[in-house]
Amino acid sequence: MSDLLSNATKDGGSVECLGLTFPSDDARREHFLNLLAEKLRDPAFRAQEGFPVGTDEAILAMSDPPYYTACPNPWLAEFVRHYGHPYDPAEKYAREPMAIDVSEGKTDPLYRAHSYHTKVPHLAIVPSILHYTEPGDIVLDGFAGSGMTGVAAQWCGTAPATYRHKLEMEWKKAGTPAPKWGARRVVLNDLSPAATFISANNNLPFLADAYEESGKRLLAELWTSIRWMYETLHSDGKTLGRIEYTVWSEAFICPSCNGENVFLDAEKVSYEGQRDRIRCSSCGAEARKEEMALAQVQFLEDGQVQWRPKRVAVSIFYKIGSKVFEKKPDQIDLEVLKRIDELEIPENFPHVAFRSSKTFNEGRMRTTNTRNTRSIFLPRAAHAIAKIWALAEGEHDKKLRMNLLYSIEQAIISMSVFNRYRPTGYSQFGQHLTGVFYVGSQHAECTPWYILEGKFGRVEKAFQTFRTKFGNAIVSTGSSTALPCPDGTIDYVFVDPPFGFNIFYADLNNIVEAWHRVISEVGGEAVIDDYAGKDIHVYQRLIRGCFLEFFRVLKPGRWMTVVFSNSQAKVWNAIQVALQEAGFVVAEVTTLDKKQGSFKQVTSTNAVKQDLIISAYKPNGGLEQRLAERGAAPESAWDFVQTHLRQLSVSKSKDGVLEFVVERDPRRIYDRMIAWFVRHDVPVPLSTEEFLDGLRSRFSERDGMVFLPDQIPEYERKRAQAAQPPQMEMFVADERSAIDWLTDFLRKRPSTYQEVHPEFTTQLGAGWKKHETRPELSALLEDNFLRYDASGEVPSQIHNYLSTNFHDLRNLEKSDPRLRAKAKDRWFVPDPNKAQDLETKREKALLKEFDEYRTAPGRRLKEFRLEVLRAGFKSSWAARDFKTIIAIAQKVPEEALQEDEKLLFWYDSALTRMEANA
Structure with missing residues (x-):
């Protein structure tokens, strides 16, 4: 590898580049500029997706090949093969989602060296790169912008001792092993020549002297x-x-x-x-x-x-x-x-x-x-x-x-x-x-x-303090839907993609690009723009195309971090659906507070008010192969759960308070499993209650979260150190979340209708989804729970609650008249066997109502039950009746469809299958 550019230029020493040796850096540049000039004369080369608008002369003037080209970089694949290491299934690699606090640096001189419309500070990215990678690994940022991911990757090898000590102390306090310092290599790609020009200057050797x-x-x-x-x-x-x-x-x-x-x-x-x-x-x-x-x-x-x-x-x-x-x-x-x-x-x-x-x-x-x-x-x-x-x-x-x-x-x-x-x-x-x-x-x-x-x-x-080396970074200009990169060669992906209509990067970069005389090709820009005929569906399709590429080039079992910044739920859902359709499995969602540099746990039902951090992984090849061999068998579902639980954080805490790990919630695990099977076009082998019952019998549960047996000791150690158990925040916004709230409430406190009604009413605030029918409490209780009618023994759930909370009812037999009288008319959560019966009965009723939606006159459904649509879409998918999913979805208001992740997932998957079969 060459030394710093500044030294090579001063000393006139030889330089190495992709296995070739040149007498000087000028000779290296001239050699590759000539090769790039030849490629630019090839119409097929210029026909690549996202190729910018500009003359050969203008593109050559901006470029410094092979490390930077103001067009798709023809040496990207060679760079990855030369500096990377092939995927080895036998190599041990295991990481939990990034869960520790990070400090960021918006006042850092490198961050302020060049402004850009939006960018995550490199010091906020450094801990993630240290966590997921080893020195020398290759990191990809397919929406590179000003190249802060590249700066962060190289900062891992140039960070001053004070920064290293501070981070190591923070990790030690969190119980995390010390990071392995050393530069990582980085592939930076962006559609905008203005952005990649900044990236190249930030990440290639700078003539600071x-x-x-x-x-x-x-x-x-x-x-x-x-x-x-x-x-x-x-x-x-x-x-x-x-x-x-x-x-x-x-x-x-x-x-x-x-x-x-x-x-x-x-x-x-x-x-x-x-x-x-x-x-x-x-x-x-x-x-x-x-x-x-x-x-x-x-x-x-x-x-x-x-x-x-x-x-x-x-x-x-x-x-x-x-x-x-x-x-x-x-x-x-x-x-x-x-x-x-x-x-x-x-x-x-x-x-x-x-x-x-x-x-x-x-x-x-x-x-x-x-x-x-x-x-x-x-x-x-x-x-x-x-x-x-x-x-x-x-x-x-x-x-x-x-x-x-x-x-x-x-x-x-x-x-x-x-x-x-x-x-x-x-x-x-x-x-x-x-x-x-x-x-x-x-x-x-x-x-x-x-x-x-x-x-x-x-x-x-x-740049006097941040000295980079050639061979650490390569920069390419083009679409991330078609990266010239080999399959399974990238060790980690960190991206901050465009988010709908928040920022129109191509327009904002247009003026600077006009001076360089190389302009972004806007057709492939992932934005929502009425002028360009790009709606949320076009945006999602383009984002999905990029995620498919990231999935393709990422090594099995490795991770991708996605930074999301948009206040609209429909854009948030489009991102999540695109991730799942590409094959990624989401393991955690946290928030990045750019002002304070802290991570906090959130759920996807929250309003998006801060930058969200999505941690997703590409399942290892063994899981894919076993699914192909077994197909739609229950064992395939449990194989997925076993693998997925291994990828999740065992515990999370903030300021000494133990937090609920949302992805360990049983229903969230079920959603991830469904997405996995649908992505592979394999029927889902288990109903909701069959799955939840199987979870209870096969895996361990603590505080409402599911664990592998060997994860329990670690969790219980953390639990013993906490003052109170983690509490899951619940936001009642539709029928499903109302049922979940009632389940949580009645499991802790079996209650009569009169007792639960005022508590339930307070949950039905302004956050209720616009087109969702508000269910009656009595109907929710009747369809999903059991009521003790004072005949027979008092159920254990009610007995435990009453004997714990009422002194005069302690130590009474379950058949005691006093206990039965107090327990009468209390609603409680059914045991797994009876829950399956209720679920079967409820699903039949939902599908019957779905048939009514199907035959309802008119082009639109003004009000509906999301649970009916979800059940109907799931049933139609199992029957491969994609036309019904699409037809009913077109009756649903666009806003409601886009703002419900589950509906959007079924609908978009049906569209994809219909297009594939056309």
Whole structure:
């Protein structure tokens, strides 16, 4: 393996790359650039999914092969084979889901070296990589963004002693073995060339030693070239200052007199309980900004008359020495601005029209006629960014050129009209809204020096301490639905995928990509976008395609971590269903609090308010083979349970409080087993009650959770150290969760209808699902539980409760009249044998009602029972009647279907089978 790039370049020493030796790194680069140029001329190579839009020259200019290509990386498979180790079924590998607290680092210099729309801090990823992998293992991030997973993988080998000691102490306190330090190798892939360019700079050797000096040289050359644009006269009438930023304001037309009012200069009038109103400087009339039309300026563009909002310079902030001053633009300033306005747009300034999408066609983007890459810059900013970009592109050292552009591209948005003026802000650059494009009425036009002068120094310091090596990372640009990676070669997957309509990455990256002249191929972007005809179904299909690839390349028995951030239940369910259909088995869901860096246990029924962390595994090959041999036999179900329980956390605690491991809940295990069988197109061999009864007889249960016998000692040790047993949080939102709540309640406290009714009523809050029929308590009790009628002996469950909680009933026989009288009319949970009888009776009733849904007139079901739909879909699947599932699903409101994971799973699986059989 080569040494650091900086050393190799300085010393002129030979470098090794994928088994080949080159006299220098420049020779390595030239060799692979020539090979990439040949591949780019091949139409089949360019036909790959997610191939970006750009010329051969532009793609080659961005790339540093074989470690980074601004297109699908043709050396990715070779990299994995060269540095990875083949899957060995005999190799012992066992991990529980990541369950310890993590500290994150949003203030870490590496995290702040380059901004991105969303990213998980690398210090929040490091513990997961240490937990699931060994030094030298290969980690994959198929939605790499700015490459924080790669930074985390390499940080495992470069972390300072203070960080290592802190983490080791935390793990020791949690009873976790010490991590094995050492860099892991990483494969980073993203659809966006802008993202992969950042990833490449973050993860490949950085020329830190020459970087700051070169950046300052560029700024000095820029000043020499265009200083006349950024000089202003001080109040003494003779000293020239350098402008830091200029404040611009839109002008609005008074609806009463058509007078023009500059927004920032206009008088604002406040009234209690109302938004501020603008008082016209001409006639004194008052109006809200929304009631006033934008003043416009017309101009010629590409031979056509266009318009933009009229913007007026109202303040100039400038520096003399180390002091900053403010002034109103004087006549000389206005003449300079007029002179700049008359100049031709620089030749290298990209002219790319924005596509029709939610990002570019709504809100202030539409009302300000912001329609292409040129319309977001004022003339002076356009000349400045074009000039410094050209200066950086003129740097003869390829690696240094990439490093310089890495920082310069961050100035693009801060120099655009998206950068709002905030009078109370500590700094005026970086004031754009994140995750969207928004054109404010007041704009701070920042200079390159104001943005970049300190930036070059901060970035250099960050990379002085984080030194990477070639061979640790490879970066590819393309779709994660078609990774050029061999089967079963990846040791761990960590992904932070796009989440529906929260963030439109391709749009947000479009402006920077226009400067690189390599644009994302948006057809394969997993988003929900009405403009592009992409609904939740398209989104789920694309995400499933990516998860299928991750499943294919991951070694059997290994893990994937998915970070999820979306407040909509339907997107959350789409992710979970896509995971299961791809073949993954979910073992745990936790939350990542990015502000505090802590993990907390949650259930999937919670509203999604924080970033969720899904831990899922690819079952080992032995389980797959045994299922193929046995088919739909009960032994196959118990084989799955045996394997699944081995993958789950034995115990979880937070601040000394033992937590309920949701995935060990019997019904959750049953759901996972069903998904496993459906994924393999094998009939489910056991009914719910048969399965639950089998669990009780084959496995151990503690505190409502199921364990393997050899896991019990460890759990009981943890249980003995806790002040109280773990409590499962229950959220009653539909009939199934209402039954579960009643089961938990009556098992602890067998009660009469009058006793349980007020307790039950308090559970039926605002969280009840919109289209779900609210069942009567009496019907739920009658269908799912037993009532003691005072004949015969008092059931053991009621006897235990009464003798424990009533002093006068202690030590009485089960046939004692006093005990029978107190026990009369109490509802209790049936024993397994009677529970099966009730379940059979209940299922018949549910399927009868499902037939009524099937024959009901009309195109929609306004109200329904989810339990009926779930039972009907399950029965139809067993009969391979996929058409019925699809037909009934189309009668269900889209919102209800998408927000119920079980219904969505059956429906999507039926669609997949129908498509496969077509």
